[in-house]
Amino acid sequence: GAVVSQHPSRVICKSGTSVKIECRSLDFQATTMFWYRQFPKQSLMLMATSNEGSKATYEQGVEKDKFLINHASLTLSTLTVTSAHPEDSSFYICSARTGSLLDTEAFFGQGTRLTVV
Amino acid sequence: GQQVMQIPQYQHVQEGEDFTTYCNSSTTLSNIQWYKQRPGGHPVFLIQLVKSGEVKKQKRLTFQFGEAKKNSSLHITATQTTDVGTYFCAGPQNYGQNFVFGPGTRLSVLP
Numbered sequence: 001g002a003v004v005s006q007h008p009s010r011v012i013c014k015s016g017t018s019v020k021i022e023c024r025s026l027d028f029q030a031t032t033m034f035w036y037r038q039f040p041k042q043s044l045m046l047m048a049t050s051n052e053g054s055k056a057t058y059e060q061g062v063e064k065d066k067f068l069i070n071h072a073s074l075t076l077s078t079l080t081v082t083s084a085h086p087e088d089s090s091f092y093i094c095s096a097r098t099g100s101l102l103d104t105e106a107f108f109g110q111g112t113r114l115t116v117v
Numbered sequence: 118g119q120q121v122m123q124i125p126q127y128q129h130v131q132e133g134e135d136f137t138t139y140c141n142s143s144t145t146l147s148n149i150q151w152y153k154q155r156p157g158g159h160p161v162f163l164i165q166l167v168k169s170g171e172v173k174k175q176k177r178l179t180f181q182f183g184e185a186k187k188n189s190s191l192h193i194t195a196t197q198t199t200d201v202g203t204y205f206c207a208g209p210q211n212y213g214q215n216f217v218f219g220p221g222t223r224l225s226v227l228p
Binding site: 042043044049093095105106107108109110111 | 220
């Protein structure tokens with residue numbers, strides 16, 4: 001099946017610094033990618049929809065200036081957590097679909113476990 | 118707003134016992150998808166159901182889509198330790214381009 005690669009898998013950063021997470025579709029083009037946040041033992045919470053060549057669409061309650069999303073190419077979307085704080089520590093996962101957005105399976109990246117100290 | 122609910126939240130079974138998780142949507146769904154997330158891993162697609170009353174099987178897993186297309190179930194026969202993980206159902210958003218995920222059912226299988 002299609003592969004979505006996410007990097008890094010784990011990152012520890014100091015409070016106040018910024019962290020960039022990359023999400024790549026390795027064998028298909030993804031005009032749309034999705035970024036999720038998952039707290040321990042909880043479900044996936046959609047943060048934003050990343051659209052190639054245009055601004056991301058953020059879910060209600062997600063600060064767009066704090067979670068910067070860039071989708072500069074058909075195979076790469078990045079999420080930058082700016083001025084990270086301990087409460088931003090979480091598991092961040094991206095996903096993409098190969099075809100019609102609501103008619104095909106989602107392929108997920110491996111996830112990034114962010115720890116802010 | 119649109120909600121997708123799952124029960125139970127947790128299930129502990131002895132290896133060899135059966136397991137069922139139920140998914141209910143507040144709205145009618147055009148389709149429903151099921152994912153499995155192993156501990157420490159990422160969600161992996163299992164199946165998609167589209168038709169009302171549809172039943173699909175994957176080895177020991179049986180998936181069902183309700184007649185009203187508002188509920189679904191996943192049944193595992195004779196669980197094995199490899200079945201451990203969290204099972205999520207997901208339905209298309211009423212708006213937008215994404216799926217709404219249920220809270221998941223975490224399955225533990227005791228050997």
